[in-house]
Amino acid sequence: MVVVSGKELKKEFDLAQAQASVGEVITFRACVHKVRGMSGFSFVVLRTARYLLQSIYTDGECEGSLEGIREGCYVEISGRVKAEERAFNGIELALTKITLLSKPAAEYPLKVSQRRLGCSLDVNLDNRTVALRNPYERAAFKMQEGLVQGFHQFMQANRFTEIHTPKIVAQGAEGGANIFHIDYFQKPAFLNQSPQFYKQAAVAFFDRVYEVAPVYRAEKHATSRHINEYIGLDFEMGFIDSMYDVMAMETACLRAMMEYVKAHYQPEIKILGAEIPEIGEIPSVTFLEAMEMLRGTGSAGKKFDLDPEDEVKLCEYAKEKYDSDFIFVTHFPSSKPPFYAMNSKEDPRVAYKFDLLFRGLEITSGGQRIHDYDEQVEKMRAQGLDPADFESYLESHKYGLPPHGGLGIGLERLLMKLLNQPNIRQASMFPRDINRLLP
């Protein structure tokens, strides 16, 4: 019988503490990132969870030998801290002790200790568990954490309740063929395409809700902007006057997320050379205005939606005219999905639906939703859907919903554009596409 008090926790390496310890010996555990032998001494670069540190091993001055210690070993070291401007993070360690904790069975198949891996994306993804040991590669996912934490903090500060909704469902929220089928105890079931139905149901009792969770789309085409499993940052808010309340909330939310990242993720911003946008006002054009502008620039007007080239051009326009990395497009044709988008009261040919584009790519769809039962049933019929197929969903409307709206942000798309990555797979730790199930 023993007791566990949880009072003495193992500490992670602390850079500020190390930097404040010049002249002292510090001890910590890390990965051996690189060893470079010189005459009589060796440079040993250590990799902690966020930082690289340079240390010097001198024969005869260090307890424990460097022999057998190579790239990929995990070690405990003690070293005297020296201020050294040229070193990473301004300090260098003169090793006084090194102990091997674990060692790899093989050499890395990638050049992990280079600044950039320098391999193709396919090789990177095939060897993902190794690729992410490269400081540049892993930094993207530290930034991803910052975006999600910033989202949580903004949502909590604005009294959204975090919810968790099922991903195994009897019916997809977005319709169409882009849905994965599951064998659920011999019953047909699906992986949810969005938490839409559940978010709306929850607005009835929590007013404002949000969720951070995987979303599944069985898109068959392999593009640089689609993956089949992604993280949705979703929210839904009751008691709105119009979809502009939702757009205002998103604007404030993205601003807070960017500020959070800037406040807490400077090491990664530097490693990645990321340009974090200043979000002031975001311009907003209607779909019709966008179509007119695009025709003016030579692009063919599309009838129901924007295509990727349109998104690029609209963002160029927003950057030029408003110095904004973002632009909203509103009032899409009402004949187009989703069936839960409220039609405009002024012009029922368009719906209170918006997209948000960021640096040339749609990162959000949102809008005001229908809250009235009869109005929802009617719109389903107008789109050729049978309300009987949506009996469970419609219970929320039947028993009452406040006027409400919401949106979903694709986390990987946001990160991809934040880092100016050409392919969304770079913004997913372990991406899933039509060809990729491993690792």
Added chain:
Amino acid sequence: MVVVSGKELKKEFDLAQAQASVGEVITFRACVHKVRGMSGFSFVVLRTARYLLQSIYTDGECEGSLEGIREGCYVEISGRVKAEERAFNGIELALTKITLLSKPAAEYPLKVSQRRLGCSLDVNLDNRTVALRNPYERAAFKMQEGLVQGFHQFMQANRFTEIHTPKIVAQGAEGGANIFHIDYFQKPAFLNQSPQFYKQAAVAFFDRVYEVAPVYRAEKHATSRHINEYIGLDFEMGFIDSMYDVMAMETACLRAMMEYVKAHYQPEIKILGAEIPEIGEIPSVTFLEAMEMLRGTGSAGKKFDLDPEDEVKLCEYAKEKYDSDFIFVTHFPSSKPPFYAMNSKEDPRVAYKFDLLFRGLEITSGGQRIHDYDEQVEKMRAQGLDPADFESYLESHKYGLPPHGGLGIGLERLLMKLLNQPNIRQASMFPRDINRLLP
């Protein structure tokens, strides 16, 4: 063209502000929870996202009529605040204006405005989107939010990096038949049984990681303690000396979560009558010690695992002897899964694996994992597994992992026991079991 500044956000109802506004008129939006007509006036109970508020409508003193306004309507009201000790939250509103925002198409099928719904669990779950409008029912999920936010805050403070890993996988992490099959573009795929493989991979580059995400188990038996989709609070930490480092981290984490809930969720604690445990030291017994104790109390010693009755008895023992709602059980037989549990160096018949029991139920499995490639391959073979089937997983070991361990907490089980609920379905907003895919 308009611009969205996000500078003026719609505010949620603020109780403290309302309580500080005695004598003044306040305006907010809410759901009509209950209307009780008296002679010449009516009591109107309003439901905001977290609170109930009593208001009084007096004919001739309120702009807008109560006519047509009934339970389930959403309204905007203005009312003068009066201190009233007998009312919910110590204030009462004399309505000066009421405006209908939306109304239901039908009456609630459940008694939402009663303190407790008073229906069977099946009726509750069949009408879940209505049941959750009951303040007692919804409060459980506000508490759930508190647990998750407390987990995030503790993890962030202890420098764990939040990760997001795929749930669609080529291979389940826990083996066995309890796994859901997906049709993934005509290729076989599965829903992951835990983020285990990915957490371990990430320890190689982030040292400490955590994830809050759905976990899938195709358990065929319908018990009061199993659901098929649940939320896992998972973490994994590198550079441990033993599994006791993981247990210490969990002890501190649960303590922080309980403190977070107590600091921020008092309204829900009161509504639910929840007893939030004080976590001091948690006693820990080995599996062998537990078996001896259980034999002593008349329970048959099991060879490889605890059964539900054992868990109840061990918790009774912990409560009696240590006044603890929790007890760890360690050193389970090494022949038992999981294959990634490190065998004891002192006695290879047992593994460095632990369970944490809370009020009679296992809420966590964890342990020290194997980090050495050869040791992992050997243990797979000893358990009758073919290492070739785990090639992708084994790449993490092949290229080096620090000594590490971790665990997974079942969020619904933790919440269920925190609220002393008899059935885990009550602790899931929209539970999935062998018979339930809706709502």
